[in-house]
Amino acid sequence: MELDTAVDGEGTCRALAYPALVGRPEPGDTVLLNTTALAMGLGTGGYAMVVAVPDRLPPDPTGPGHLVKARYTPLQATVLGADEQDSPHHPALADADSLTGMPVIVADLHSALPPILAGLLAARPGTRVVYVMPDGGALPAWFSMSIAQLTAAGALAATVTVGQAFGGDLETVTVHTGLLAARHVLDAEAVILAQGPGNLGTGTRWGFSGVAAGEAVNAAAVLSGRPVASLRISEGDLRERHIGVSHHSLTAYGRVALAPADVVVPELTGEFGARVREQARPLGERHRLVSTPVTGLADTLQTAERDWGVRLSTMGRRLDRDLAYFLAAAAAGRHAAALLG
Template structure:
């Protein structure tokens, strides 16, 4: 189960929060596996909060099983102890949460949700996320790209970058310190804080469950949004259910139970040699399509006919088809198309190296574009349209809505299911829309709906401002209200026969 080796530190390398790279020469021992045979120099990683800070010349005990098998540990042997220089006992401190329980290196930490925590009173009866976006991804490598999408959207809308917490589940690496990217994202201010939950540890905050971790993000940190993914080291078996990312579906359930806005970031690849991961990965199909039962936004990246490097037309078709299957009418999930315009440039600004499953962004841009699109949607949700918005409808379509209780037409001749949202306008935009699409109905056949955007939000229907041309990522692009869901007729405050202009309609009314 474990390949043990002793060695001597011959050099030190990069260091980041909680971790130190070492070069270690393997001492006498078995000749096989050759990768960790006597005299071999290996790269090792020490978690300094657990084993102390080894120095050149120190003897170290290593576990080498994953390194010997060539698995995705970053190519490290792991330092289990520095036998001749054990760290001093930690000072007495509060906290009794034991992580990585009943393993030799089980740390005891202070949980944000336990009785000794200053935040315990805040969380004792906390039960509501207040609708904040919770973006969920299968792989740790998606996290920086999601943040890039959030920040790009905020900049395009002339808003400050959102304050975001990363919640790390325990499906991959247990120590948050393993992630050099996480340390860098914290240093650069791209992340407000990290929260490690379950058996994972090493975050800025520790929590017992995904639920209490999400509540801590909302009520203790006060962030605008949360990104959730396992740590580095996704585990898969090539079977439908045997992969650690299946927990992504359970995170969406937690977000739904706590009244957050769950957002599913699709795992996409146009370069993975394994067919089950080409297009939309079977991991996303299972986690979001089978495990997630709470209504969630499944973000579907779309080039809208534009030329986006690394995003082919064939890939677009595959992604849309897979997302349609995940969001079929028997599920509660919402199909949310989001444009890729400007996201290639946004990803170039990420302060960490983008790589997934051994492939760089240059080799396979699609996973990062898909994740950035999910981040873009989360940022748009942070600036909801309020007050009254307007929609021009065919009178016959409105009559059908009155009979059925909801209005589900995107625009003239296009059902909501085909577009994903209902086009709407501010008062000053209505005449322009009418001239473009309803000029032949100035004397009858159309009605102007006054829709209460706040009532829609209370009903769980998002109303966000988006560029009228989704291919335009410019901050100067004109934005229109888009209603992401069917409009309950109860949210329509007035219905007026259309007379060719807002002024003429108001005069008749």
């Protein structure tokens, strides 16, 4: 829940509280805040976080479940894992070992979730799509407005949080069991796998949280899924390393992903389109490059934003400032729909 808080000597600030962890703050309560994100001027995550309501602590958890997430931190929480022995889903997952060819669309950034979904559902309405959220970005799925809006609109069937991430419709220990739970418990026809809000990057080849996209390709492949790699493409980013095909995609898919995937290359026009194709070309040594039309996808994205009430934005840039980014993600969804027939 979002709060307006007053900090002595510093004025007011926006704050977020997760009632399941800290209880439900009421007007007039004193709250303990973590203001690190505000002090750092973060765009994603630019809230103070409620650590506790000292005068009214939440009740002790009573279970069920013994998966501890955010382990060994003051806010560690116990949840019921779909893959643990006490779960009603344990029998379905105990020997599960295959995704039976299910498409798994992998992306670097959380902002790719809505456009991938838009491209997929425009081409194949009614497809049951599940989002699998690993722990490279935000840990609580509750932080994502996109998840809430897409689910409320009926576009997204469910969310599975894996690793240290939590708050999904199902919780699992690993990306592998997250994918299997999406398929065998939630009856997913396709999965979108991308980190939660917030991407950590250091400007180095290997120091970015999206490197896990390459590992996700491997996980999907080893479980007999069909990995579909969504390229991170930008025409509006001011950083040279992200213009055209981002170095994040080139590293994650070109170096980390050892299993072959369908790498979707959107058919963009002009010099920029030629640059994207040339940058993606080396990925064809390991993967299948799939040239995918983007005709009509700009209208699809605008319709999705209006009908689903979701805000399409990446790194603060909207559709009009970086259309290529959203077209690339939507093209990956369009290709996944084609695989489903």
